[in-house]
Amino acid sequence: MVTEEIRNLVKRKDVDYLEVRFEDGSETSVSISGKEVESVSKGRISGGNARVLIAGIWGFVYFNDIKELKEKIESAISQAKTLKGTVKEVVKLAPVKSVEAITSAKVLKDPESVSLKDKVDLLRHYSDIALGVDSKIVNTRVMYNERKKTLYFVNSEGTYIKKDVLDFGGGIMPMSSNGKEIQRTYVTFGSDSDFSVAENLDGEIKGKALLSVKLLDADVPKGGEFPVIVDHDLGGVFIHEAFGHLSEADFLAEDPKMREIMKIGSVFSSKILNVFDTGDIEGHRGTLLYDDEGVPTKKTYLIKEGVLSSHLHNRETAGKMGEEMTGNGRAVNYKFPPIPRMRITCIENGKDKFEDFVKDIKYGVYARNSFGGQTNGELFTFVSENAYLIENGKITKLLKNVSLSGNVFETLKNIVGIADDFKINDSGGGCGKGDQKPLPVSEGSPHLYISKAIIGGK
């Protein structure tokens, strides 16, 4: 696909930097609602882009047909030259050794080894299981998405990388109703290499369908600020949403106030907290050897024993901030340039016991499983699928519609316990930043004990 001719095309002397990415692949998706298979689709996607840097200005042009590459490179150069000379601070990309590499994930069970019919039958079976649990399960939403593509990367510094990439994920959402309200729960799966994570989910789906019915009669929480225990799923979403995004250096590099707030060495929490982002744990959504700028991935500690120790960089932000590259330059597809994004973001295992957290709380909330979250750098919100009230050291009533919120910096300081039951969660969706979604990522955490967070309630 990337011929000698293309490699020669990017060797330009009249630019500071030039890269070409191209992808070619296929997508499969299935959507089931209740008893009906709403859609089964297959598609072929190919497209690429040329990105060029001249005197601090980026030109970026994307296209479908590789035959147009030569003229697209010229367009990108012309775009970048538009305001040449108007930017005082010239961007210097952090230097990286040029590489030639061909990579692919170690596939354990290829989704393509399972026929489309068998996949649809499996998903229908899951939907039927949920529907059969109770007459109050009025519907299900079952989704499955699979992407297989070959990515080609070549730049003006001599790097050439070909990556075979697999990513798939899905979810089963049982929906209950009593005629007045709707409740839902969610079972998700995802991987970059092993279809077996989508198999044998019957028990989990039954349990979640039953929970969705129970939620109809659950109490709504009392609103206010309370001690909260979050499970590994919500702990992962918290660290991704609340702290991971804040660590992405495009938000920091040119803002002196943010750089001061996120200064390496600042104390962010008590010594019990360690947070890292990595691409090197095999088998997860977010596993990668090289990022989309050809930078090798590595494990990056964001917080070590409570102290801020690194940011997440692409080459531009690492260059601007004079810091080491971390291999976080990622683009969701050929229509976008690589920006600092997370991979597998985790809170490291602690030494505490979940049971001791419960015993310690007089009145609080145990929030479980996540429907996602949102942050603006300082404030965050995430929504739990289900929750329990904790009264006098015991887990008591089931709660529904529980949203948690807080200030990132205060909440990190309010983490007073970290359990020893770490788990990584590969959800079926992905991370969104601007228009770039869904990017495959995963999160991990043990149970966390947060001394106070705001619960939205009546």
Add this chain to the structure above:
Amino acid sequence: MEEKFLQIMKQRGLSGELMEVKVYKFSVNFENNRFKSIEEGETSGIAVRLKKNNKLGLSYSTNSEDIEGTVQHAYENADVSQEVNFDFAGPSNVPDTLCFDRDIENLDRNEIVNTGKENIDFIGSLREGVQGFFSMSKEIVSERILTTEGFSGKYNKSILSSQMGGVDAQEGNFLWVFGEIGRASKNLLDIGILREKIKKNFKDAEKNVKIESGKYTVIFTPFSVGYLLLPFQFAFNARNVVKGTSILKDKLNQEVFSKNLTIINDPLLPHGIATAAFDDEGVPSERKDLVFRGKPVNYLTDLFSANKLNLKPGNASRGLSTSPVPSSANILIEPGNEKLKDILKVKKGIIIESLMGVQMGNVNGGEVTGNIELGYLIENGEIAGRVKDAMISLNIMDALKDIVLSEETIWTDFLLSPYILIPNASISTKS
């Protein structure tokens, strides 16, 4: 291309639909108070839906020439898909629409860059140390739909949109201000509306105030009314009505909301960003009341759900790679009788500018719960300051029973809305 598709379908004895989309996008981006990048892209593709023994198959490709291969993929998928009873769209007269403006197509790179420079300087002047951002993009979309049942239609659309805002990240007090507008007409895109909003937001947030948990009067601005509409996206979706998961199932023509509330879905609104002559299944567009004086009166339909509920289709929306589903177009909320200045004379209330996390909550169930990212306390008609560390929680089925709407409206992107006052919403805060 049309002939080739029809010929292949005829040869194979299939009924089907071909969608062809071309998108050209050009955007100019300013970040951190400076010019950052220019991005340009041109993409195209085709999607085929077909029925094989009444089973529906779907496929798509970014190679628009590959009709044969795309039909074959859809044909293979149909075996494992479901039977449907609807027919693809037949011949019809598509209405005239105003959604293409040659001035947008011809808009020059330098003019956009200059608009950006002017606005990024404006944002920088509003507050010391603010990091401004601005982007403007023009998008030219061409969509064509063809069916074996005899529909053939094509439209071109041009959209000019702009986002601007700024962040002031002071330790312990981040302030994000943000706004977005879009039009299918260059002359109607009034960036002045955004500038005014951003300026007022920064001014009103000069100091923070503490509030207690409790019930408050809240006022949603036309820029935040979209959060109240999120549950409607589910509730009016006729597929959810078929499945029994819409909170408005069995509620048509009943008094559910305040008599002051009328919501219209209008895909024919001149110069709207969601304006189109036909929907993504080739059904001609029509204006439709969703709520009329408090009563839900229509659902949003596609061919599948319209067939099940014996209703007219016409609200299908899809991307190239996704299946059509009912979706709203331009939404108009009818204004009320109160002047905004009178609405703002509340003794104690909160103005909501933006929320976080609402879409992850139980919007299917009508819940609007989120962190107040930007909101202000009003006391005796005066802005007292910014409210932080607070969550709002309401359910539209209760909260919209008693509302007050302003005479004044603002057209943001897909939404033309007044200010909406809700007298009794739960607010939870830090102790």
